[in-house]
Amino acid sequence: MTPDDVRRREHRERREAERAARHATRAGRHSERDTQRADRREVLLDAAINGIRKHGQSASMDVLAAEAGITKPILYRHFGDRAGLVDAIAERFADALQADLVAALGQKAVHNRTLLVNTIEAFVGYIEKDPALYRFLISEGGTETSAVSLTGILEQISNNVALVIGQQMRDAGRDSGGAEVIARGVVAFVYAAGDWWVDRRTMPRDQLVTYMADFLWSGFDGQANEGTNQS
Amino acid sequence: MTPDDVRRREHRERREAERAARHATRAGRHSERDTQRADRREVLLDAAINGIRKHGQSASMDVLAAEAGITKPILYRHFGDRAGLVDAIAERFADALQADLVAALGQKAVHNRTLLVNTIEAFVGYIEKDPALYRFLISEGGTETSAVSLTGILEQISNNVALVIGQQMRDAGRDSGGAEVIARGVVAFVYAAGDWWVDRRTMPRDQLVTYMADFLWSGFDGQANEGTNQS
DNA sequence: GTTGACTGTTACTAGCCGTAACGTTACGGT
DNA sequence: ACCGTAACGTTACGGCTAGTAACAGTCAAC
Numbered sequence: 344m345t346p347d348d349v350r351r352r353e354h355r356e357r358r359e360a361e362r363a364a365r366h367a368t369r370a371g372r373h374s375e376r377d378t379q380r381a382d383r384r385e386v387l388l389d390a391a392i393n394g395i396r397k398h399g400q401s402a403s404m405d406v407l408a409a410e411a412g413i414t415k416p417i418l419y420r421h422f423g424d425r426a427g428l429v430d431a432i433a434e435r436f437a438d439a440l441q442a443d444l445v446a447a448l449g450q451k452a453v454h455n456r457t458l459l460v461n462t463i464e465a466f467v468g469y470i471e472k473d474p475a476l477y478r479f480l481i482s483e484g485g486t487e488t489s490a491v492s493l494t495g496i497l498e499q500i501s502n503n504v505a506l507v508i509g510q511q512m513r514d515a516g517r518d519s520g521g522a523e524v525i526a527r528g529v530v531a532f533v534y535a536a537g538d539w540w541v542d543r544r545t546m547p548r549d550q551l552v553t554y555m556a557d558f559l560w561s562g563f564d565g566q567a568n569e570g571t572n573q574s
Numbered sequence: 575m576t577p578d579d580v581r582r583r584e585h586r587e588r589r590e591a592e593r594a595a596r597h598a599t600r601a602g603r604h605s606e607r608d609t610q611r612a613d614r615r616e617v618l619l620d621a622a623i624n625g626i627r628k629h630g631q632s633a634s635m636d637v638l639a640a641e642a643g644i645t646k647p648i649l650y651r652h653f654g655d656r657a658g659l660v661d662a663i664a665e666r667f668a669d670a671l672q673a674d675l676v677a678a679l680g681q682k683a684v685h686n687r688t689l690l691v692n693t694i695e696a697f698v699g700y701i702e703k704d705p706a707l708y709r710f711l712i713s714e715g716g717t718e719t720s721a722v723s724l725t726g727i728l729e730q731i732s733n734n735v736a737l738v739i740g741q742q743m744r745d746a747g748r749d750s751g752g753a754e755v756i757a758r759g760v761v762a763f764v765y766a767a768g769d770w771w772v773d774r775r776t777m778p779r780d781q782l783v784t785y786m787a788d789f790l791w792s793g794f795d796g797q798a799n800e801g802t803n804q805s
Numbered sequence: 806g807t808t809g810a811c812t813g814t815t816a817c818t819a820g821c822c823g824t825a826a827c828g829t830t831a832c833g834g835t
Numbered sequence: 836a837c838c839g840t841a842a843c844g845t846t847a848c849g850g851c852t853a854g855t856a857a858c859a860g861t862c863a864a865c
Contacts, residue, residue: 523776535761
């Protein structure tokens with residue numbers, strides 16, 4: 344967001360680009376070194392994630408490095424930046440989440456409403472599976488605008504939802520100009536409700552999902568089941 | 575959230591309590607000193623708010639103090655803490671917002687749907703009026719659990735919304751157990767959509783509000799206007 | 806075997822929150 | 836009129852965090 348953040352990001356990206364270029368000269372098949380490095384990166388990533396689970400969302404880079412049995416500068420060499428580390432974690436999170444999402448959305452034959460339920464279910468499932476990590480990505484995602492940050496993921500999901508909603512609006516012969524805004528709202532709805540729920544667990548997950556789907560499908564009007572008022 | 579934050583908060587509150595006690599001994603009417611101090615506090619608050627508007631949500635305490643033409647320690651004497659300053663700002667914000675909200679909700683005779691529109695309108699209006707301040711309160715509110723922090727305000731609003739929704743659900747003979755979750759979701763919906771809109775302004779505010787109210791009132795099902803599918 | 810890149814270290818800078826220690830001004834009770 | 840005290844205000848510092856030298860060992864690649 345701020346010019347400062349942009350400068351940092353560019354710095355990190357330039358460094359990573361330099362490393363890539365260095366290897367590109369010896370292009371073709373990747374040497375043993377590359378795979379070693381990649382492996383190491385994964386190990387450090389695992390350790391960092393564990394560190395966050397253990398020490399909470401405000402875990403310092405020192406702590407995260409110590410969790411891997413190493414010191415800060417190595418972490419920086421691998422991820423360039425705290426934001427870089429966040430990106431890497433977010434990427435992993437996103438890959439898994441999106442795999443689940445396309446699985447949920449892959450069933451073509453089912454009813455639209457079931458589709459909605461499955462999508463919500465997948466998302467909430469991911470919040471539930473690793474709340475600490477999820478919160479970390481949320482809290483750290485504020486400054487980031489990268490495509491792989493959690494905010495970026497939510498952005499992508501929002502765009503997809505916007506497409507669906509827009510289509511549905513057009514099919515119904517209505518103005519679809521609000522689709523984007525609505526999509527953001529819906530995603531935020533699910534995210535916030537899930538966030539709240541995961542801290543209290545006042546009901547089983549299935550029921551949470553049902554409540555949300557019921558509401559999103561029917562709205563206030565449907566809840567009041569007297570569907571004939573207009574402004 | 576973290577034990578550390580709690581300790582800090584308690585420390586600040588103790589200090590403020592001490593000051594209050596000191597004055598309580600000489601109780602009764604407040605001396606000139608008190609009003610002077612209160613006035614000064616307001617001035618510093620104004621300056622801090624201006625500083626945030628000018629330097630963005632990550633403005634440092636130094637900057638905020640400089641904005642008032644003073645140095646950090648005075649700011650700390652008045653607000654104890656960064657969180658204390660945030661609280662003070664949030665309190666002001668909340669007072670004004672709640673004034674607008676009760677004004678919007680005060681009209682008893684109107685239709686429920688109009689009530690919804692007015693509430694959303696009031697909220698979005700507040701985001702629009704001072705986006706920088708709004709973002710500051712959001713970004714800073716994460717650690718705070720105070721009753722006057724923005725998250726606290728949203729919490730209160732959510733509780734009120736939950737009451738309304740719960741009533742509406744019971745009136746319709748439905749299970750009202752989801753009211754709380756739904757309320758959080760609805761508030762997040764409005765907040766997120768407003769947040770997104772204020773950065774792009776792709777439509778006039780009235781239209782944004784209409785879109786949101788339409789959706790929240792009718793839901794997906796209403797948008798598709800074929801109201802007879804169930805899970 | 807030499808080179809170069811990677812692993813790893815310690816020790817530093819810079820910026821932030823928050824505080825201690827100190828001087829100055831002016832209200833308020835006597 | 837006068838002292839105590841509580842405010843205003845300063846500079847200088849401690850502690851923590853992100854991020855960065857600068858340096859030493861190790862091991863694949865030619």
